[in-house]
Amino acid sequence: MRIALLGGTGDIGQGLALRWGYDSSHEILIGSRDPERARTKAEEYVTELESRGTETTIKGFENAMAADRADVVVLAVPAYHLVDTVEAIADRLDDETILVSPAVGMKRDDDGFHYNRPGAGSVAALAADAKPDDVPLVGAFHNLPAGGLADLDHDFEWDTLVFGEDEDAKGIVSDLAREIEGLRPLDVGGLANAPEVESITPLLINVASENERMHDLGVKFQ
Incomplete structure (x- = not known):
């Protein structure tokens, strides 16, 4: 399978690229508005x-070219760039x-990070409104600490919450998540549940910033 990571030069894109490259045999396409930057990354x-003895195929393209070649397209871009x-x-x-949105809208003030819920109801809803009607959208990978994900020496046991209206698409994305060692996908229903999932991310950042030894803080439901 070909997985395109649009914005794959950023933190979460890097983490997903390295983990899928390390734990799976999928071809990874790094997308960027700057194709040269994509190729370099x-x-x-x-x-x-x-350097870790793993051979994989990772190529860099301009975003549209990466999407054109992919079976699954992950929108690893900040929320304010998602619709564009x-x-x-x-x-x-x-x-x-399959289009996948891990984006979260956040704002920061003196008290910390807060969920910045858009008028559409969620960032995923913005993606749903912008995409072609026949393209399934799945939300996943929101609450993962990018640093821990990209550090291949870091072992973890995290959950990622998966939502969407297309059950087959959710199943495929859940299978892809499960291929990352230590990551467990949990189905939380349809697009209407996106705000609850997205709002966990600023909470985790605040907990991590206020407590020692919690830098790479993920979620595990037990």
Whole structure:
């Protein structure tokens, strides 16, 4: 399977690229608005994985070209770039492409980080409104600490909450999540539950910042 990580040069994109490159045999496509930056980062990820004895295929492209080649497209971009990114790749998507949104809207003040819920109800709802109607959207990978994800020496046991209206698409994304060692996908229903999932991320950041030895803080439901 080909997985495109749009914004794959950023923190969460790097973490997912390295983990899938390390734990699976999928082809990873790094997308960016700057194709040269995408190619440079892809080479860096390959070098890191080869240093650990892992051979994988990671290539860099401009976002639309990455999306055009992929079976699953992960929108690993900040929430404020999400709609523009979806609109820029819309003509490269079809009903056989799964769109995945891990984006969370946040704002910060003197008290810490807070969920910045958009008027549409959630960041995932913004993606749903911007995408073509026949392209399934799944929310996943919101509450993962990017640093711990990208550190391949870091072992973890985290859950990722998965939501969406298309059960087959949710199943595929859950399988992809399960391939990352230590990551467990949990189905939390449809798109209407996106705000509850997205709002966990600023809470985790605040807990991590206020407590020692909790830098790479994830969620585990027991």
